[in-house]
Structure formats: C-alpha cells, structure tokens
Amino acid sequence: MAAKEFDIPKLPTYIEIPELNPGIMEGEGPFKSSDEFQNPLGFPGDKVENWKEVAIDKMGELKSKYRSVQVFLDSCVKCGACTDKCHYFLGSSDPKNMPVARQDLFRSVYRRYFTFAGKHFPKLVGAKELDDDMVDDWYNYFHQCSQCRRCSVFCPYGIDTAEISMAAREVLDTIGIGQKYCNQILGKALTVGNNLGLPEPALKDTLLDLEEEVEEDFGAPVKYPLDAKGSEILLITPSADFFAEPHIDGLIGYGKVFYQDGVTWTMSSYASEGANFGMFIGSYDVMRKAALRIRKAALDLEVSRVMVGECGHAWRVAYSFWNTLSGVGAGAQSSDAYASKLQNQLDHRYPQPQHIIEYTYDLIQRGKLNFDKSENDDRTVTFHDSCNVARATNMGGIEGGQFILPREVIKAVCNNYIDMERSTIKESTFCCGGGGGLLTDDLMEIRVKGAMPRMQALKQVEKNEGVNTLAAICAICKSQFTKVLPKFDFDPYMIVSVHQLVSSAIILDKPQTEAEDAEIAEEAETE
C-alpha cells in the first residue's frame, strides 16, 4: 500500500481551533498484525468467530480490573473542556480525534451493554451497538491516539483517554485485531531483548566500535560495557541509542558522564531495551513480561543501581510501573519476598530506578563535572517536554522536577536556552505526534498532522528567538522529529539528545601519556 497523499498543515501564528471535518481521518488504520506476531503474545491472529461476545466479555473484565476504566466511562459529562486539547484534533480537524469523542467510541458501547440507560434507552443516551463498523472505527481512531495524556490534565475529573485507548487496543488484540508495528516489535523485545532485534554479538560489536570511535575523537578511553557482572550501575536505554542518529550521540554522552564520575556501569544484552511497548497495547501481562527482563538482568549482573536512559515511555514504565511489575524500586514490605529479593540488592541511597538526567544533574550539583559551554555556542536550544515524562513521572523527588532537571542540565552545558510558549510545554506539552505505538510509516499522515501544534510553537521561537536546536529526552520524539521537521521547513538535524549537548561540552580527564607514565615510574624508583 503506497502512502496516501495528504496536505501538510500550515503553521499559523497562533494555534486556532479548527472547524470540524467529520470523517477526514477515516481509514483502515495501521497495518494489521498476523498469527506470527499475535500468537506469541497470547492473542489470536485473525478476527475470531464470536468476536462480539469475546469483546464484550473483555470489556467487562477490564472495567472490573481497572478503576480508571470504570470511573472514566461513568464520569464524563461531555462538558467539552478537552475538545480542543488533542494535537491530533488540532492538526487533523477530525472530530473523532477530540478526546471525548475518541473515548465515546468505547463509552457508547459500554453504555449499550453495561448500563441501565443504554440497554433500555440507547438513543437517548447515545449508546451504540458493537458492530463491524464500530470495531473498524476503534481500530482506526484508537491508533490515532498517542496516549500522551494531555487531555487528562485539562479534564475536570482527570479522565485519561490513554487508559481508554489502552483498554480498546487490548480488546482489539483479544479478538484478533492487532497492530503489526507494536506486536512485531514486542515479539523481538520479548525474545531477543530489544525492539530492534539486535542479538548479543551485534550489540557487542556496535559498542566496541563506539568505544574506538569515541577514544579517537575525544582522546579518552570511555567504555561502553556490556554484561559486565558486578558493575555498580545497570543502564537500561532505548535500543535506538545503539545505532541511530541522533540517539547514539546521547549514548556517547552517558558514557562520558559515567567515565568522569569513575563509576562502573554496564548495559545488558538480555535486557537491552528501555521502551516497553506492552504499555501501548494496554496489556498488563505483556508489559510485565517485558519489565521482567530488566529484573532478571539486574539480579544476574548483581548491580546495585538501575538507571534509565533518555526514553519517554521507558521512563514512565520505569518510574511509575517497575516497582509494581517487577519490584525494581523501594519500599516493599518485608513479607513481600519477591520484591525484597531485588530491593535488598539495590543501594537505596539513590532513587531506584534513577533517570540519567537525575544522575547527571546530581553530579553537576556536586561539582563533579566540568564543562566548556562555548562548545555549544553555535546553538540556541529549546527543550521539548516529552509527554510521558512530563505528565506521568517525576525527577529529583521535587514537585515539577521532571521539568526542572532537564532544563538545568541543558543550561549547565549551553549558554543559550529559550523555552517555547508556556501553554505548549511542561504539563501542557504537545506530543511529538509519534508516541503510543504510532511511530510507523503506515501512520505518516496522522504523525505529520499531529506534529503541527509542536511545530507551530517551535516555529515561533525559531522566528523570534533564533532557536536552532530542539533537545529531547525520548527516543520516539527524536525519531519522529527527524522525520517530520523537514516537512515543516526545519532542519532535521536540529533535534538532539540532551546528553548530546552534555557530550559536546563535557571536559574529560585525559589519561596520562606514556611520557608522563615513565616520569611517575622514575619518581617511584628514586624514592
């Protein structure tokens, strides 16, 4: 299927709420999964015969397992507060991309099958049958949601479309309608250990090459260790960091910071992925299965600290869910043998898990890193708050720390920093447009349209403040921006990792040269 032609949205001076264009984003949705990718995750590969029954049962199960689903389905008053908050609506003008309308695809079916009013007066309360058309709409429009949670910030009841979107995708998977992109990737993550399917030998080669390159470029023996048992820190980072631009420059930066701190660290070939796509498909089981690899790696490698690289969804799962899913965290009760086993091994002078930004920030605060900020003087930087970091996590244990720490790290290594417009950053940040399992070429139209609000805010600071660098701490954001920036007349290379900026400015301790070594040896002899 060739990519559909579509118009790239124009960037206005101010974001305008578009006129409704019903059906403009109608379609078949992303490529569907098949047996090959569905079965390993425990899902059927084709739409099952009694799909309607199975779907309704699954809905009932989900609403009894997730308070969020039950409460959110019941509580919406259709006030309209969220209707202009979704970047996909602002960029596409399809009313089914308004958060409440997207939820209503699911809620109307809930009402029909689970509520008194919907069973007896469906027309009155907008309850609808679950039929083929509805399932098609679910598949299409729940894959036009990046689960960025912006709507939840603005809802008077905190209703989070991401929760509904995850539930809908899980129902779809259960009846055999899965998304190829997510489920294929999950297969690789759960068997090989990372989303790219890089096996241990390939990973090892890549990291050795990287070590050589870095030593050549910067003159210091910075190491990128793999499976080094007994290291202090286990770094879990998105696999994009291992090879793609601009991600790998971030990985180079992490290595330099570790090197300067003099700490022992390692990555794991078994758990070589930070991003957990189990969250995107809404499956607790699959998400847990993926998270368990990190637990096993931490136990096997006998590390005392678990750290996470620059990855938005990884950090959400790590920060908010790991302790629940796999015990990577603190505060397990003594009766909780499962979590205690790992937690007793971890060093609780540090937060567990810790974000690489928290680590670097802490070193900066303690004066352990020196920078030559002028190395970044050709840049005027702005920071894109990645949605899942911004709205679902914290850093540094202070309120709003997830907004403060990355900016402080950037300001410590760059002289020129400018924020984008307040209503488009921090907790109100606009998603890059590619999150939540949408980072696939078959969804390019919605990705470009959904990027419009972020691009608009960026265009303003580019015009008014001369911003030429967009820094982010999420692999999806980085990949998405690389693709969509040129469509809005930006330089695709303006997107960088925060640790790429760190990497450029950090002053590394050079090892002594042979001559110096000889001198020291001589001195030792004469004594």
Add this chain to the structure above:
Amino acid sequence: MSTISIIFTALFYISLLVFIVGMGRKIYQFWITPAPLKIPTAPTPLTQSGVVFRMIREVTLFESLFRSNKWIWLFGFLFHFGLLLILVRHLRYFIPGDLPEVFLLIQPFKYAAFAMIIGLGGLLARRIFVSRIRYISAPSDYLMLLMLIVIGVSGVIMTFTDNHTDVMAVKAFASGLVIFDWANLPTDINFLIHLFLVFVLLSIFPISKLLHVPGVFFSPTRNQVDNARKKRHISPWALKQEKDNAIKLEQTLGKDN
C-alpha cells in the same frame, strides 16, 4: 391526605431509595475496583496531604477546568456554586419546628438561583452553538440541562414573582417527610413541576453522567500520590498473577524469572 399528596409522598421515598441504593452500589463498585498501576497526572503532588489539597481545589474551585476553558469554568462554577447555596437554603423546609437563627443569615442565598440559571443557560448555549460540543452531545445531555433549568426557573417564579406557593404548607410537607408525619402539599403547578423534576433527577443520578460527583473522588489520575518509586503499589489480582507466574504467556514466551 389528598391523592396527589400521597403520590408525591410515595415518589419522594421511592426516588430517595433509588438514589441511596443506586449510589451506594456504584460507590461500592468504584471502591472495590482496584487501580493496578500508578497513573497520577501532572502537576502531581508527592505527598498524601498534597493529594488532599489537590482534591479540595478540584472540587471547590474546579482547578483543572479553569486551566482548560474559562467559559465552561465560569458557567459551570456559577451553576454548581449557585446550586450549593440553594440546597443549603432549602434545608429550612426539612427541619421541623423553629429554625436556628443562622437561617436568617442564609436568607439572601435565594439570589443564588439566578447564578444557577445563568450558569445553566450558558452551558446549554455552548452545547447548542459550539460545534465541537454539539458534536459530542446526546439527547440526554440537553435534557439534563433543561430539567435543571426548569427546576431553577420554577423555583424563581415561586420566590420572586406573585406566584408564591404556600411556604408554610411546603414546610409542613417537607419536614413531615423527614419525621414521617405526612401532610398535604400545595398543588400549584410550579411547585409540582419543581418537585417532580427533583425526584426524577434523584432517581437518574446513579445511572447517568451525574456519577461525576462520586467519580471525581475515585479518579486515579487525581487521587493518587506520586510515590511509585518509594512504595510498592500492587493490586490483589496482579499479586495473585505474580504468584501464579503469569501462566498465560508461559507457553509462548517462557517462564517468568
């Protein structure tokens, strides 16, 4: 007692029963449904007292709505706050005998009726004229507003125009409902409509979007403390699954470690 008084007396108890039982069941359902994951939404409090403070701001000031849309906030706030004052003022009818002096102070709360009606009118106008909100509205969304407007307007007619109802009789009827000493109610049409719609509203509370009232307190994005790293949070079903070693995926992806 007149037939109509008997009917309205019965309707009162029936709708109250439906309300109490329905809400009780619904709140129980919200209560027992676990929240398996930590999902608070920023700006997130890091302490329990922070969460309490956030919730208080949310239900008294509609903080998130204010951030979201000033018009909806204004109309929503006028309506809810007006309704609250009016409900307080209505207590006078249900308390048997002489009223405590404090009721003199809340006498002016009757003007809150106008705030309520203006708020409701604004919300209805937005529902009709803003295409985004019209798109998401079902017939019941309009009906709910219309019902509340009629309740408000009939109350205003009785309070501020010459169509006063016999408030002494109203008090005898209402306080009689409380102490089971039933009395006839005034039968002018404004009052009957007013009362009937209140009963309808009570009855549909547990099966409609009015569930946002208990719902907001149970919303995990608003009522959770952001302390996932410090304290292990696990739901009963997830704990059971952990002990059973996620059997479902064992055949395809291997045993848990």
